[in-house]
């Protein structure tokens with residue numbers, strides 16, 4: 644199977660399954676710089692990206708936003724001076740779908 648960074652999101656349905664613990668551990672190995680966090684009982688992927696200043700962080704933020712629009716799959720983005728915190732999860736299923744790992748891998752390509 645092709646690498647996560649070369650894949651596109653599937654249209655995600657409300658009845659789509661969350662990844663299993665085994666799938667999550669396997670997928671995480673392809674995006675080692677991302678953490679799995681628990682926010683109000685829902686698993687999310689999170690990574691901090693560092694930049695020289697606010698303007699550089701803003702450029703990256705806009706690139707991630709364009710990727711999200713292109714894939715119709717949207718992150719939480721925290722833009723700060725020299726730092727952007729990105730969180731991916733699938734709202735419809737309240738947790739992690741394969742799509743979130745694809746978007747994590749594709750986000751890494753933008754940094």
Ligand SMILES: C[C@H](O)[C@H](O)[C@H]1CNC2=NC(N)=NC(=O)C2=N1
Nearest residue numbers: 715716717718732733734735736
């Ligand atoms: C109507 C629209 O297609 C849906 O709400 C999409 C938009 N972007 C999304 N992004 C994320 N991360 N999860 C979703 O469930 C989701 N659903």
